[in-house]
Amino acid sequence: MSQPPKKTIPKPPTRIKHYLTAAIVLVLLALSYIQTGSSFMDLITNRDQMASLVIDMFPPDWAYFEKIIEPMLETIRMAVIGTTFGAIISVPVILLCANNVNRIPWISYPARFILNLIRTVPELLLAAIFVAIFGLGMIPGIFALTIFSVGIIAKLTYESVEGIDKGPMEAMTAVGANKVQWITFAIIPQAAAYFVSYVLYTFEVNIRAAAILGLVGAGGIGLYYDSNLGFLNYPRVNTLIIATLAVVLIIDFVSNKLREKLL
Amino acid sequence: MSQLPTHTVDKPKGRGKKIFNRVLILVILAAIYVWAFAGIEEFEIKETAGQISKAIFDGIIHPDWAFVNEEEGLIFGLIDTLAISILGTFISAILTIPFGFWAASRRDKSGFFVTGLGRFVLSFIRVFPEVVLAIIFIKAVGPGSFAGVLALGLHSIGMLGKLFAEEVEAIDHGPREALIATGANRIQVLVYSVLPQVLPGFISYTLYRFELNVRGASILGIIGAGGIGAPLIFALTSRNWPRVGVILLGIIVLVSAIDLISGYLRKKIV
Amino acid sequence: MIEFRNVSKTYPNGVKGLKNINLTIEKGEFIVIVGLSGAGKSTLLRSINRLHEISEGEIMIDNESITAAKGKNLRHIRRDIGMIFQNFNLVKRSTVLRNVLSGRVAYHNTLRTVFGLFPKEDVNLALNALDRVNIVEKAYTRSDQLSGGQQQRVSIARALAQEAKIILADEPVASLDPLTTKQVMDDLKKINQELGITTVVNLHFIDIARQYATRIIGLNAGEVVFDGPVEEATDEKFQEIYGQQLEKEQQRGPVGAGAE
Numbered sequence: 001m002s003q004p005p006k007k008t009i010p011k012p013p014t015r016i017k018h019y020l021t022a023a024i025v026l027v028l029l030a031l032s033y034i035q036t037g038s039s040f041m042d043l044i045t046n047r048d049q050m051a052s053l054v055i056d057m058f059p060p061d062w063a064y065f066e067k068i069i070e071p072m073l074e075t076i077r078m079a080v081i082g083t084t085f086g087a088i089i090s091v092p093v094i095l096l097c098a099n100n101v102n103r104i105p106w107i108s109y110p111a112r113f114i115l116n117l118i119r120t121v122p123e124l125l126l127a128a129i130f131v132a133i134f135g136l137g138m139i140p141g142i143f144a145l146t147i148f149s150v151g152i153i154a155k156l157t158y159e160s161v162e163g164i165d166k167g168p169m170e171a172m173t174a175v176g177a178n179k180v181q182w183i184t185f186a187i188i189p190q191a192a193a194y195f196v197s198y199v200l201y202t203f204e205v206n207i208r209a210a211a212i213l214g215l216v217g218a219g220g221i222g223l224y225y226d227s228n229l230g231f232l233n234y235p236r237v238n239t240l241i242i243a244t245l246a247v248v249l250i251i252d253f254v255s256n257k258l259r260e261k262l263l
Numbered sequence: 264m265s266q267l268p269t270h271t272v273d274k275p276k277g278r279g280k281k282i283f284n285r286v287l288i289l290v291i292l293a294a295i296y297v298w299a300f301a302g303i304e305e306f307e308i309k310e311t312a313g314q315i316s317k318a319i320f321d322g323i324i325h326p327d328w329a330f331v332n333e334e335e336g337l338i339f340g341l342i343d344t345l346a347i348s349i350l351g352t353f354i355s356a357i358l359t360i361p362f363g364f365w366a367a368s369r370r371d372k373s374g375f376f377v378t379g380l381g382r383f384v385l386s387f388i389r390v391f392p393e394v395v396l397a398i399i400f401i402k403a404v405g406p407g408s409f410a411g412v413l414a415l416g417l418h419s420i421g422m423l424g425k426l427f428a429e430e431v432e433a434i435d436h437g438p439r440e441a442l443i444a445t446g447a448n449r450i451q452v453l454v455y456s457v458l459p460q461v462l463p464g465f466i467s468y469t470l471y472r473f474e475l476n477v478r479g480a481s482i483l484g485i486i487g488a489g490g491i492g493a494p495l496i497f498a499l500t501s502r503n504w505p506r507v508g509v510i511l512l513g514i515i516v517l518v519s520a521i522d523l524i525s526g527y528l529r530k531k532i533v
Numbered sequence: 534m535i536e537f538r539n540v541s542k543t544y545p546n547g548v549k550g551l552k553n554i555n556l557t558i559e560k561g562e563f564i565v566i567v568g569l570s571g572a573g574k575s576t577l578l579r580s581i582n583r584l585h586e587i588s589e590g591e592i593m594i595d596n597e598s599i600t601a602a603k604g605k606n607l608r609h610i611r612r613d614i615g616m617i618f619q620n621f622n623l624v625k626r627s628t629v630l631r632n633v634l635s636g637r638v639a640y641h642n643t644l645r646t647v648f649g650l651f652p653k654e655d656v657n658l659a660l661n662a663l664d665r666v667n668i669v670e671k672a673y674t675r676s677d678q679l680s681g682g683q684q685q686r687v688s689i690a691r692a693l694a695q696e697a698k699i700i701l702a703d704e705p706v707a708s709l710d711p712l713t714t715k716q717v718m719d720d721l722k723k724i725n726q727e728l729g730i731t732t733v734v735n736l737h738f739i740d741i742a743r744q745y746a747t748r749i750i751g752l753n754a755g756e757v758v759f760d761g762p763v764e765e766a767t768d769e770k771f772q773e774i775y776g777q778q779l780e781k782e783q784q785r786g787p788v789g790a791g792a793e
Contacts, residue, residue, distance in 0.1 A: 009660055009664075009669050009670070009672060010669075010670055010671075010672055010673055011673075012673055013673050028349055029349065029350065029353055031346065032345075032346035032347075032349040032350040032353075033350060035342060035343060035346035035408070036343065036346045036347055036350055036407075036408035036409055036411070036412050036489060037407060037408055037409055038350060038408070038409045038412055039404075039409065042404050042405075042409065043403075043404060043413070046403050046404055049402070049403050050402075050403040053399065053402055053403060073302065074302065076299075077298075077299045077302045077303070080295060080296070080299040081299050081300065081303070084296070116519065116522075117515060117519075120478070120514065120515045120518035120519055120522070121511070121514065121515065122478045122479065122481055122482045122514075124394070124482040124485060125481070125482055125492075125495070125511075125514070128485070128495075128496065128499050129319065129499070129507075132315060132319070132499055132502070133312050133315050133316055133319070134309065134312055135309055138303060139303075142303075208390070208392060209392075211392060212392045212394050212395065215394060215485065215486065216485060216496075225395055225398070229398050229399075229402075241390075241391070241395075244390060245387065245390045248389075248390045249386060249390070252386070435622075435625075437618060437620050437621070437622035438622050438623060438624045440584060440618070440622060441616065441618060441622035441623075441635075441688070441691070442635060442638070443584065443611070444582055444584060444611060444614070444615075444616040444701075445611065445612065445615070445616075445635065445636050445638065445639055445691070445695055446607075446608040446609060446610070446611035446612030446613075446614075446639035447608070447635075447638045447639050448608060448639075448643060450643050450647065451638040451639070451643060451646050451647075454646065454647050455624070455635040455638055455646075456624055456635070459624045459626050459627045459631075460624060460626065463626065
């Protein structure tokens with residue numbers, strides 16, 4: 001049985017492509033390792049420092065909770081308002097981008113292009129720019145989260161809208177509906193559940209984002225992270241982490257339950 | 264129309280309850296919004312806001328092109344950002360594989376220790392924003408790109424682990440049974456029946472996470488963890504708008520290019 | 534040789550899957566197990582290579598107890614038993630050749646197989662196995678590009694590459710159309726005759742069983758209700774055993790292969 005079959009067997013496909021891919025990945029990793037000055041030896045030699053950092057965090061400063069309730073609520077407020085404004089602005093953006101609603105390519109393509117541009121800018125960077133314009137506080141944070149939310153909600157929803165059932169749309173066209181009626185009866189009933197689900201998802205993302213905007217002065221709990229880490233007050237940092245964890249887990253849980261009910 | 268026979272339409276049962284639920288949701292929503300908006304600080308647009316907006320806009324229109332090729336300039340910063348995200352993504356992908364299997368629910372022995380705890384650990388990791396992790400790693404390994412790599416590497420496990428676990432849950436168990444029947448041991452069963460099924464999904468999710476990490480890495484410099492963020496925050500605080508403009512353009516170009524390449528690769532894999 | 538000694542199986546919910554089975558299957562036999570759905574065919578077949586555990590009794594493979602075997606020992610017994618499934622159970626994304634080679638992994642150490650370093654003889658063995666089921670030209674094709682019948686032939690090749698002494702086939706043709714059913718059953722029969730591999734097949738329909746088997750075993754509610762050569766497995770006999778149950782089953786019979 002150790003002889004190959006007499007019949008002509010196909011030649012194995014060349015593996016050059018696989019080797020080449022592997023080589024490219026390895027080279028990229030090596031270059032990245034050098035460029036970033038990474039050293040896992042450092043990580044090992046500094047393990048005591050990391051351990052002591054963690055030990056310093058305990059016990060958490062429980063009394064500090066009282067002081068961070070207000071900024072924590074502020075964080076939630078920013079997320080609520082930013083998500084809401086983002087959702088409102090998203091509606092026209094979705095209608096412009098979805099190519100089964102807006103059949104004019106020279107409008108839908110530029111609209112998508114702008115949407116993609118917005119999505120490339122990280123939220124912290126948006127916040128830093130708005131802080132420069134409006135000064136410190138919640139307002140620049142809300143602006144940043146609003147724009148950030150449009151990027152997520154509009155993108156996810158318009159893609160869902162493009163996948164909806166064509167039947168009702170054709171039916172509405174057939175009964176002679178105008179554009180507004182057409183959108184109200186053919187698009188909105190089908191897209192609403194997706195839209196609400198994505199808004200809730202974005203709210204979850206925004207809670208996490210709002211928690212760090214304070215690092216650049218845009219309100220919320222982030223400012224407290226910055227100052228406590230600056231003053232090396234690790235028990236307080238731990239309190240902040242616990243509080244953030246609790247809020248995020250609760251909001252994720254509630255939002256997930258609501259989303260499950262929707263879809 | 265008046266000739267049409269009139270039917271009495273029965274009202275659907277439970278309608279009252281449904282209306283009650285809707286009203287309840289509306290009341291709760293209204294309460295949340297009243298609370299949220301009541302807490303906003305007084306909104307007054309500073310006189311300078313318009314001027315600054317115009318200056319930023321001018322800066323973006325007339326970017327500081329000289330910064331592109333400077334030593335430790337734009338190109339250097341963007342390459343650093345890219346390197347941080349490549350290495351960070353790679354580390355997290357490798358570390359996530361065991362988490363993915365740990366957090367996946369299984370037919371035979373799901374329970375608290377196999378699935379529940381794994382999921383909890385992943386949610387726990389997800390809570391830490393990469394910037395906060397970076398601050399902690401800076402304390403450990405000093406400021407610089409390596410702290411950024413570690414922060415991204417750890418933070419990404421949270422999301423990737425959840426996605427990997429879903430991929431593991433979706434596998435076809437037939438090939439596994441077939442491999443067990445040939446007398447293969449556990450590792451051989453894993454390599455020959457499970458990995459070929461989950462690997463394309465793992466790679467695709469890793470690429471998606473890479474796209475997000477490029478965005479993440481571009482802001483790590485704000486707190487001193489390497490990448491383009493450091494010159495950016497410096498330009499912002501010194502109000503050097505043409506430089507802010509050129510860096511912003513650089514980030515947009517880099518992120519868009521990575522999105523395009525990664526999106527193309529992901530389509531090819533699936 | 535496969536021996537069942539007083540084998541019983543009770544499911545955790547108290548249902549009896551197998552009731553005191555005693556059977557001896559000799560080398561080179563082509564056995565078809567028939568019975569209605571839920572009769573325990575699959576449980577019986579899968580208990581042979583211990584994909585299903587039994588509750589009482591013992592199963593001997595060539596005078597070695599698989600029931601008592603553990604770890605490496607169990608894997609070595611399994612290595613000699615090939616298995617073919619209703620849904621083929623190939624890794625769809627892998628090539629045909631890699632699926633066939635996966636039948637060889639138990640012969641090598643773990644490290645070697647993890648890196649896919651099969652010796653040349655193994656590759657030739659796999660290609661020969663594919664040649665035997667007339668599908669060698671598809672060796673480097675991804676398995677999901679094959680039809681159902683072709684996939685089932687690949688899984689037969691996997692069992693061949695395993696150099697199995699026994700082949701178990703659990704409803705191998707239930708997902709196939711009548712024409713491919715014939716090809717797959719012919720392949721199994723050919724292998725049984727040319728290589729002398731003991732073959733045990735579960736089938737839903739008695740007339741395919743009569744066409745291919747050397748011996749037929751009838752199961753009903755976990756008990757052996759018929760065991761004999763093909764000649765004895767007459768319509769009258771089965772009518773007597775299964776009675777009205779069978780009639781009902783055949784009236785709504787899902788596959789046309791044996792209805793007439």
